[in-house]
Amino acid sequence: IFSRSNIDDDFWDELEEALVISDVGVNTTMSLIDDLRDIVKDESLKEPDQVRVRMRELIAEMLSDSSDFDAIPEKEPVVLLVVGVNGAGKTTSIAKLVDVAKSEGRNVMLAAADTFRAGAIEQINIWGDRLGVPVISQQAGSDPGAVAFDALNAARARNVDLLIIDTAGRLHTTHNLMEELRKVRGIVEKNGTGFTERILLVIDGTTGQNGLMQAKSFTEAVDCNGVFLTKLDGTAKGGVALAIAGELGLPIWFIGTGEKSADMSAFDAEAFASALLP
Amino acid sequence: SLSDKLGGVFGKLTNSGKLSEKDIDAALREVRLALLEADVDFKVARQFVKNVKERADGEKVYASLTPGQSVIRIVRDELAQILGGEAVEIARADKPPSVIMLVGLQGAGKTTLAAKLALWLRKQKHPVMMAACDLQRPAAVDQLNQLGKQLDLSVYSEEPSSSTPVKVAKAAYKKAADEGVHYLILDTAGRLAIDNDLMGELEEIRDATSPVETLLVLDAMTGQDAVRSGGEFNDRIGVSGMVLTKMDGDARGGAALSMRSATGVPIKFIGVGERPDQFEVYHPDRIASRILG
Numbered sequence A: 001i002f003s004r005s006n007i008d009d010d011f012w013d014e015l016e017e018a019l020v021i022s023d024v025g026v027n028t029t030m031s032l033i034d035d036l037r038d039i040v041k042d043e044s045l046k047e048p049d050q051v052r053v054r055m056r057e058l059i060a061e062m063l064s065d066s067s068d069f070d071a072i073p074e075k076e077p078v079v080l081l082v083v084g085v086n087g088a089g090k091t092t093s094i095a096k097l098v099d100v101a102k103s104e105g106r107n108v109m110l111a112a113a114d115t116f117r118a119g120a121i122e123q124i125n126i127w128g129d130r131l132g133v134p135v136i137s138q139q140a141g142s143d144p145g146a147v148a149f150d151a152l153n154a155a156r157a158r159n160v161d162l163l164i165i166d167t168a169g170r171l172h173t174t175h176n177l178m179e180e181l182r183k184v185r186g187i188v189e190k191n192g193t194g195f196t197e198r199i200l201l202v203i204d205g206t207t208g209q210n211g212l213m214q215a216k217s218f219t220e221a222v223d224c225n226g227v228f229l230t231k232l233d234g235t236a237k238g239g240v241a242l243a244i245a246g247e248l249g250l251p252i253w254f255i256g257t258g259e260k261s262a263d264m265s266a267f268d269a270e271a272f273a274s275a276l277l278p
Numbered sequence B: 001s002l003s004d005k006l007g008g009v010f011g012k013l014t015n016s017g018k019l020s021e022k023d024i025d026a027a028l029r030e031v032r033l034a035l036l037e038a039d040v041d042f043k044v045a046r047q048f049v050k051n052v053k054e055r056a057d058g059e060k061v062y063a064s065l066t067p068g069q070s071v072i073r074i075v076r077d078e079l080a081q082i083l084g085g086e087a088v089e090i091a092r093a094d095k096p097p098s099v100i101m102l103v104g105l106q107g108a109g110k111t112t113l114a115a116k117l118a119l120w121l122r123k124q125k126h127p128v129m130m131a132a133c134d135l136q137r138p139a140a141v142d143q144l145n146q147l148g149k150q151l152d153l154s155v156y157s158e159e160p161s162s163s164t165p166v167k168v169a170k171a172a173y174k175k176a177a178d179e180g181v182h183y184l185i186l187d188t189a190g191r192l193a194i195d196n197d198l199m200g201e202l203e204e205i206r207d208a209t210s211p212v213e214t215l216l217v218l219d220a221m222t223g224q225d226a227v228r229s230g231g232e233f234n235d236r237i238g239v240s241g242m243v244l245t246k247m248d249g250d251a252r253g254g255a256a257l258s259m260r261s262a263t264g265v266p267i268k269f270i271g272v273g274e275r276p277d278q279f280e281v282y283h284p285d286r287i288a289s290r291i292l293g
């Protein structure tokens, strides 16, 4: 009657390894494995494949956004403030969102509020040009809050459906830059009448456990609503998304899969779970 | 921190000073978890702990009166062995210019580093030139040209729509040679290690300019993908050194330990900010203490 279970120590070790090498992190991995061990007992699972399938379900559940909070609401004008650490992919992700929004017939406008980095304004201007959307900008070195303020007025005047504000990359540990970001967000809040505000956090999919620190700090500073997880077209699995969703309840909205404006998709929890644990 | 965790593991024991195999294993488990939390590669962490265990057994740590401190010391030594090493040198070519090629994943900090490196070399009285070989990212050429202008550093670039990265590299080399430039720094486009065509392009640039240094630019916050990608860059084009960027943040930097352990490539510099002067020659103990927490 007693078939020797193939769910042995080796099995659990392999499962732990699969999750950790995908950047799920030790804490999240251990808590998932604990839950799964209980499930194996309660449901008397005997086959490794069955357990793997259940793990994928647990992961998908963790990542499913149970809120009916729309990422980018359809029937109302939206101002989207895009934030995140240096090089995460903010400017490029904005181009991708413009691509989708335009295909949905929305009237889109961009604000070049990264007034600091060399070539930043030129970079977003090229995207605006390629995608056929206006970019509000001032000269390099100007106050990002002033650009945001200008853009909101221009967007209202031109009946824009979606205004996306690009900001400079910054590390969440650099106090004065996080203060600057709070200020820009404050300006958006005060002057965003007529617009529904959304704060999008861009996280590089190759990031390790620091991704959770980023999500915590940026959310604490400017109340991020959702995440755009980039660079998943490489070999990184983006497992830090689990801790971000699990510990902070911050939903993953979009994923980036390349450098062109078409290279993104809406986040699919099941697909992500299967890619994490094939 | 790891010392606190090990203190916790050994603190529960009586003062008999006699530890069991189980106690040492509990301590080693804490070391492994600490490494994984610091983004150290899974396999590198496992091997590291094996080495620590061997030394702990060999040194009879189980008989020590302060086993926690002994384990910490062994861990620190093992880290120092992997991370430490030769002093930083930038290689010199037999005849100038010496070419330094910067490579790495998208957004790691290559273009910013080009200016930092150029500034550092000029401070040492070397005539330098940077070449804008990223023709793909929107305004990448503008970015490098602006940095050059800000610092009064010479930049060689061509119109992206009518050139190729290899052409730019060759032309820059010729101009640098004609002008007696000591160091030519090639900024390249970020790329995936698994992109066969783009890795081929890098090989072409390398073959055309024979760099004395090919520096892999690695973001300090990189997770488990570090060795997967970095190892592939090394296998395909050969990497002579690494630069760890964004070390002014709070990423633990385990990726550096992983790459160093897995490929032997030395860490030469670190980036500690966005400004061109926020650039330092690497010191092994910096990463060791970050990983230990």
Ligand SMILES: Nc1nc2c(ncn2[C@@H]2O[C@H](COP(=O)(O)OP(=O)(O)OP(=O)(O)O)[C@@H](O)[C@H]2O)c(=O)[nH]1
Residues within 6 Å of the ligand: A084, A085, A086, A087, A088, A089, A090, A091, A092, A093, A114, A117, A120, A167, A168, A169, A170, A202, A230, A231, A232, A233, A234, A255, A256, A257, A258, A259, A263, B106, B107, B137, B190, B192
């Ligand atoms: N492969 C890949 N590359 C990406 C993706 N998203 C962005 N990139 C690349 O990552 C690099 C950085 O992208 P940016 O959009 O400039 O990043 P950023 O966050 O705006 O950077 P800063 O403004 O400097 O902080 C560029 O080379 C992009 O092409 C992605 O999904 N996949």
Ligand SMILES: Nc1nc2c(ncn2[C@@H]2O[C@H](COP(=O)(O)OP(=O)(O)OP(=O)(O)O)[C@@H](O)[C@H]2O)c(=O)[nH]1
Residues within 6 Å of the ligand: A086, A087, A117, A169, A171, B104, B105, B106, B107, B108, B109, B110, B111, B112, B113, B134, B137, B140, B188, B189, B190, B191, B217, B245, B246, B247, B248, B270, B271, B272, B273, B274
């Ligand atoms: N805080 C901090 N930011 C850095 C550091 N190095 C680079 N950056 C920032 O990181 C972002 C990306 O830098 P880039 O130099 O554009 O990166 P890249 O590797 O050339 O990017 P691609 O060409 O798109 O692959 C920019 O916002 C830089 O200012 C660093 O050491 N610290």
Ligand SMILES: [Mg+2]
Residues within 6 Å of the ligand: A090, A091, A092, A114, A120, A166, A167, A168, A169
């Ligand atoms: Mg940007």
Ligand SMILES: [Mg+2]
Residues within 6 Å of the ligand: B110, B111, B112, B134, B137, B140, B188, B189, B190
């Ligand atoms: Mg670049």
